[in-house]
Amino acid sequence: MIICCGEALIDMLPRQLPDGSDVFLPVPGGAVFNTAIALGRLGEETGFISGLSTDMFGEQLVAYLKDSGVSTDFSIRSARPTTLAFVKLTDGQAEYSFVDENTAGRMIDPASVPDIPGGVEALHFGAISLISEPCGSAYEELHRRNRDNTVISLDPNIRPGFVGDEQHYRDRLARMITTSDIVKVSNEDLEWLEPGADFDTIARKWIADGVSIVILTMGEDGARAITGLNDAKVPGQTVEVVDTVGAGDTFNAGFLASLRASGVLSKSRLASLDHETLKSALAFAASVAAVTVSRVGANPPWKDELK
DSSP states (O other): EEEESSSEEEEEEEEEESOOOOOEEEEEEEEHHHHHHHHHHHTTTTEOOEESSSHHHHHHHHHHHHHEEOOOOOOEEEOOOOOOOEEEETEEEEEEEEOOOOOOTTTTOGGOOOOOOOTTTTTEEEEGGGSSSTTHHHHHHHHHTTTTSEEEEEEOOOHHHHHSSHHHHHHHHHHHTTOOOOOEEEHHHHHHTTOOOOHHHHHHHHHHHHHSSSEEEGGGGGGEEEEESSSSOOOOOOOOOOOOOHHHHHHHHHHHHHHHHHOOHHHHHOOOOOOHHHHHHHHHHHHHHHHTTTTTOOOOOGGGGGG
C-alpha cells in the first residue's frame, strides 16, 4: 500500500454563468489528496491520512476518495470546517487564496496521527500541509516515525503566499528533504528553496545527504531525475493545456505507481535503481500528468484511459 499524508480541501474553481456572472464551483482538491486520487485510479492500493471534516464538504471529500478506490481508514474526522482554496486561473496557471483557520485539516496534532501498519511500502508528503500548525508538526512527526523503514516521497509544492513563518518552514523542509527517499521539485520550488542555484548542484547535494532520487518537473520541457548512479530525462508531451491544477500531484502518483509495478519501491532497490527503470517511471508519470492538464480541474485519469 501507498499512503498519502497531507491536505484535503475544496478548490473553489472560477466559472461563468450564461449571463456572464462570475461564480465558484466547489471541487474536491488539495495536492496530497490529488496524488491519492490519482494512485487509486491507477489501480494502486492507496490510503489517505488527513484531518477530514464531518461537514458537507468533508463528506464530499470522503465520497470522492472512496469512489477512486482510496481508503480513508487512517484519516482523522472532526466537526471542524473544511479548508477552502479559491483559485484564479491566468493563462492556465493557478493562483490560490486559502481559508484555513481552525479547520479539520489544519488542527490535527502529532498525538493524533495513526501508527502505520506493516506492509505499507511508501508514504507521500508535501504541499501546504507542511506549512501551518499544528498539522505541519503532525506530518513531520509521522515522517520521522517511519522514515527508517518505509519509502518516503516528498513534493514540497511550495505556495509562497501561504507561508507565514518562513524560517520555520524552511527548517522543516530541510529536515524532511534530507531524510526522504524521493524528492520532486519544480523550477519554482527550486528557486524558492535555493535562489539562483542550479538543479544539478542541489540534487547532488541532497543525494550526498541520503536522498535516493531527485526529480525536476519542467512543464512542457519534460522531467529529469538524478540518482547516485543515473541521470534520466524525458521530453514534455504535446497536449492542449486546459489548466495545470493537479499536474504535479498526478505526476507523483504516476512515478510511484511505475516504481511499484517494476518491483523497486523499497529503500534498498531505490538506492541502486537502473537507468531504464528510472526513465520508464518518469515517462509514465509525464503521460499521466499530461491527461490531467488536458481537462478542467484536478481530474486524474483512470488506468483504462491511458494508452
